[in-house]
Amino acid sequence: MINKFTATVLFVAFTGFAFGQASHHKKNKTTDLTQYVDPYIGTGFHGHVFVGANVPFGAVQLGPTNLSKGWDWCSGYHISDSTIVGFQHTHLSGTGIGDLGDISFMPTTGPIKTIKGTLADPGNGYFSLFSRKDEIVKPGYYSVKLKRYHIGVKLTATKRAGFHQYTFPQSDQSHIVIDLEEGVADIPTETFIKLVNKTTIEGYRFSRGWAHDQRIYFTAVLSKPIAHFAVYDTTALQQGIMLKGQKVKGVISFATKNGEKVLIKVGLSPVSSANALLNINSEIPGWDFNKVAADAHNTWNKELQKIEIKADSLSQLKKFYTALYHTMIAPSVFNDVNGEYWGTDKKVHNDHSFANLTTFSLWDTYRAANPLYTIIQPERVNDIVNTMLAIYKQQGRLPVWHLMANETNTMVGNSAVPVIVDAYLKGFKGFDATLAYEAVKNTQMQDMRGLKYVKALGYIPADSTVESVAMGLEYSINDWCIAQMALKMGNNADYDYFSKRGQNYRNYFDKQTGFMRGKLSATEWRTPFSPFVSRHMKDDFTEGNAWQYTWLVPQDVEGLIALQGGDQPFIQKLDSLFIAKGDLGSEASPDISGLIGQYAHGNEPSHHIAYLYTYAGQPWKTAEKVRYIMDNFYTTKPDGVIGNEDVGQMSAWYVLSSVGIYEVNPANGTFVFGSPAINRATIRLPKGKQFHIVVKNNSTRHIYIGAISLNGKPYTHDFIRYSDLMNGGALTIYMTDKPGNFGTLPADRPHSVF
Structure with a gap:
């Protein structure tokens, strides 16, 4: 009886028009990985996924x-x-x-x-x-x-x-x-x-x-x-x-x-x-x-083969490859074969230098989908950035949530900024870096959507606009990213200015309650206050509450730890997040789903939170939470996505977490280790390179990382840099059934700035 399923061994020989015989990945033959894709996953509950015929990133979803x-x-x-x-x-x-x-x-x-x-x-x-x-x-x-x-x-x-x-x-x-x-x-x-x-x-x-x-x-x-x-x-x-x-x-x-x-x-x-x-x-x-x-x-099949995995069960293969499939439905091609496209300025443009795209759910995808693309879709990253720069030239600012040459202004922050900065800092060269810097800076220096308050006060008054805390926290992430780009480009004045703005998240932190909170003035908080209550599109948070948004500082986790009083108070507060019970209120957003206590995996602001334990020296708690989420909030049933798929973001979290890594900071090129669900993965990279991940002694009990070797040498860091991954090589992860000391030393923990 076979008790191991592997995408490199098991296959189904589909016959007929579309599914030529699959075979072992040997002698130029390819494994048919489409057999593991179940497009019905996410069609139930609130997954909202597309069902029909398309090709990766195609303009047509028929x-x-x-x-x-x-x-x-x-x-x-x-x-x-x-x-x-x-x-x-x-x-x-x-x-x-x-x-x-x-x-x-x-x-x-x-x-x-x-x-x-x-x-x-x-x-x-x-x-x-x-x-x-x-x-x-x-x-x-x-x-x-x-x-x-x-x-x-x-x-x-x-x-x-x-x-x-x-x-x-x-x-x-x-x-x-x-x-x-x-x-x-x-x-x-x-x-x-x-x-x-x-x-x-x-x-x-x-x-x-x-x-x-x-x-x-x-x-x-x-x-x-x-x-x-x-x-x-x-x-x-x-x-x-x-x-x-x-x-x-x-x-x-x-x-x-x-x-x-x-x-x-x-x-x-x-x-x-x-x-x-x-x-x-x-x-x-x-x-x-x-x-x-x-x-x-x-x-x-060719796109799915960019990550080929071995796993313990058929259900794991289905979850993984369906998730990978969902990450490639959008952004969608939005130009013709002759290079013409319809611009945000309501004019026809003709540019053969890049593939113009649409459907940018950036508030969602900057967290995991776009970092995933930098690994397995590097040829599309330049198209994404060039499309954003074209939009900038046409509408005077970077896209927020762009659809069919329209700015919808949906969601808070300017989430194109971390996508562009991440691409630049990772060494992508297929776009005008000078124009890219102009675009991110000018977008953040405008007055609209609360930015005039950011520039004048360092915070957005809660009575000036709804979702002020969520918006302000996202702007702090954006500003931090610009500072890093300025530093790399040698612009020290801008580095100092945007670094300071990147610390504005501190202005929303109420030391007395220990939560991020709406602020009316420099000395006055909005009252009444409950960290549980969420009033959809009417309060200080976007589809969430203070419990969830208090952790939205992925650009400076060390600073957030300090605000909470150090490693131990930070961990205690984080522990409380996953057990806290309270009434969200009758007006709470339906997007708040996938709850573990007040952690809400069905909505994107929570997606990095389980990985924060590692920054405070307790990676085993990251492993426990990540493994629980993968096992319980992703299934092979129609309701197998715990919230809106959000144009690939929910699935990108699963793809990255399954192979054991996640980019918490959206623009410093660091992937934090979690608890890999697979036994082996081969990531196919440009120029024929491959990065192999081998997970030893993995099981439902052995969820903790005990040791790691990189290219045959002991590796003690609890993270891996993008550059090391893209160089190709082999990462061996040894799993144990009990928490150990791996990655706990301060020098081995992930950091916001290296």
Whole structure:
């Protein structure tokens, strides 16, 4: 009986269109790691993950959208739902706000319907039920049977185009409804559709939602000639073969034989329908659906192979590779094959020097996803930074939460700053460092979003804006990062200035209560005060409370320890976090999930906290907490993500923690050791280098690090530098079942500044 599962040994030989036989990783053969990806993980609870066909970081996220609306349908899909209103070409993954769902295609038969309908009156619309047993979801591929119409649907995608294959029954009334009114959670402002010829449709959808001015163009090319094309304004049939309006629909009609396959290639573009067609011709020149699906599968497999692990169970492999998969859905390509893209300044730009991107959930991803990219996606890091610098030039500041060439200003702080500084300090050269420094500095020197108070007072008065403490703490992180970049560039005056601002977190610390707290003036705290209460979008914290935000000082943990009175008081307070019980209040954010005491793993400000024990000389407590979180808050069930996936951040925490490391400080290149869940990992690096992690004597009981060797030599530090990791080599970690002395000496603990 096999009791060890390994991605380098076990494999499933998938046959058919997309999943060529997998094999051992020998003699140029590759292991099929996509078999361990379960896209249903995160579709339950509040995970909000995307389900459908895409390629890593692609512009197209082609998948089904349910009839239901609401918070749990931010991605358009939830495991509790069995309805489909269409197959839409853009979706978000893991966000706490819904948007996108552009360019909806729905195959039907029978009398034409041009609205989706309702559960109370299903016959009035075109939506269909489906059974999950008729649904197949794999990286790069989606299929389902529409029960109402007995139509089989298969979907795959390239970077900028979706590929549909519909298998129709025999019918004289077969249709494809193109509904430009429909989206996940936005409102169309202007839509247009036009029959170009017997096999080509083009149009656009402009909408207003979370992103206030969204514009997406499309061209659709069919394998079967269109017998009849009709245009509708909502439900009213209009004359002609083109229509502009707010809620335009187009209906393609023809007769089909039983089992007849109709293929549709749909290109997207942020610029024009002509570019959308160019994207199709460049990425899907032929009509071989199986080949495109196989290419999508192989692309996913290649990306997943950047970290190849050995683990004790199949469930660990599924958790790991599904998490890794989720880190590569966004940021998404937002340009055309000719280099054109739509800018924040509402102009068309053409720049072949980088891949312009969108969907920057930076308040979330700067903590783990972006540091992960510096290891396994270094070629994309320059694109991320260059996109941010382009946005800076177009809107006058770095992005906060950018979506489809729109600044949403969602969440607090300027979290592009640590991403850029981290890339610069890690030695990335593919962007203009002078411009990058100008961008981070000028962004932090503006007056908006509380910064005028930071400059004048060193804190943001609690009665001047909501979420003042959360915002101020994030700004302190941003300022500290800029100081380090200034120092590296030899700008000592700026280093002194931003170093001082990086200490502003101290202004929110109330020594009497031992918590970060809203401040009304230099001498007055906001009252009443409870460290437990959280009033969503109405108080001093963002989706959290004082218990969680008191630890948001990853840039200066030593300073935070000193504020708490030294190592032992700090540890006692940290221990209390994980056992404290109290009422969050009726208005608490639903994002506060995954609770251990008041630690909330379902929300990002808590993500570094378990690793703070190591800074105070008790790494075994980090090991206990990290292992508990990995075992209990990440599962293989649909509710297996304990909070919003947040565009890869929740999963990036798991990927890094599984291999035993986490970058607590967002910009000093130091990864702190925790408690690796895997037995072996091979991280494939640029220029053919590899970094091997071997974990000896690992088990559910042996969760503590007893000793480490690096490249065969004893290694006593409880952290590893990014530069050592990227040089390649071998790290051997010896686990024990009891806490020991490894990494406890002050010289071996991680530090904020080296």
